[in-house]
Amino acid sequence: MLKIGELAQRTGISRDALRFYEKHGLITPTARTDSGYRLYSKSDVLRISFILSAKEVGFTLNEVHQLLELEVTKDKKSCQDVKEFVDNKIQVVNQRLIEMKKIKQSLKTLSVACCGGDEPATHCTILGALNTHNR
C-alpha cells in the first residue's frame, strides 16, 4: 500500500490533484491508517493511469467519472443504458481519431515542407498543410 506522496511520485500527479480527484469521486483510497493517512493499492494505480489517459485524449474529469462509473451488471436494463452511453462515446472517440489523424498528417507535411522539401509555399503553415489534405 502506498501513501499519497508515493502514489504521487509513481503517477506523476500531485498530492493535491489526487485529493481533488477523490473529492470529485474519481478515486477513493483503498484504506486509511488509524491516523487517517490515505493508503492506495495497485488497482488505485491502474485507476489513476486510466484517468490520465482519458484526460489526455480530451475527456473532462466529469466524463472520466462517467466512464469509470459504467458497469454492465448483466441485467437488461443496465445493459441498455450502458450501451447507449458507450456507443455515444465511441462515436466521439472516432471523430477525435479522424481529426487527430488530419492534424498529424498536416504536421508531417509541415515538417518536410522546408528542409529539402520541394513543396510549394502554401504548405509553409499548418493551415496550408491541412488544406492540402482536405482537397
Add this chain to the structure above:
Amino acid sequence: MLKIGELAQRTGISRDALRFYEKHGLITPTARTDSGYRLYSKSDVLRISFILSAKEVGFTLNEVHQLLELEVTKDKKSCQDVKEFVDNKIQVVNQRLIEMKKIKQSLKTLSVACCGGDEPATHCTILGALNTHNR
C-alpha cells in the same frame, strides 16, 4: 465578407468566443467596416474550423496558437525551430492516438460484454475491459 454573427452561426461558435480568440491572437478579422464592425473572409472560416478540430482533440488554445504561428520560411534557422516543435507535437499526437484507440477498444468490449456477450464479469467495467487489452 461575414459579420461576426454570421460567422458565429456558420461555425457554431459564439460571438463572445470569437472575440475571445481574437483577444488571444488566434484569429484577426480580415477587415473592419468604417464603423468598426468585424469582417471575416473565407480563410477566416477555415482558420476557425482548424481551431475547433485542434481543440476537440485536446489541444489547449495556447497550443493551437503555437500551431497556427508555425511557419516554415524556407530559411534554415526557422526550419530548424519549426521541425523541432512539430516533431514534438507529432509525438504527442501519436501518444494520444494510442491512448484513444485503447479507450475505444475498451468501450467496444464493454458494449458487447453484456447483451448476449459471454465475457467474464471482469469486463463489466471500463477498467476491466481496459485491462484485458493491456495483457
Add this chain to the structure above:
DNA sequence: CTTGACTCTGGTCTATACTCCAGACTTTAT
C-alpha cells in the same frame, strides 16, 4: 425616422481543474 436587430468595448461572473497556503497531527531519521 424610428424601432428592432446587430455590433462595439469593457467589465464582471462562472465552471473546470487544479495549486498553494495555514495550522495541526503523524511518522521517520538521527
Add this chain to the structure above:
DNA sequence: ATAAAGTCTGGAGTATAGACCAGAGTCAAG
C-alpha cells in the same frame, strides 16, 4: 527526544475558456 519530512482538512488563489451584461453606437425595414 526532537527535528525534518510527510499528511490531514479547509479554504483561498490561479489559469483556461469562455458566458453574460451594460451602455453606446450602427444598420435595415417599414
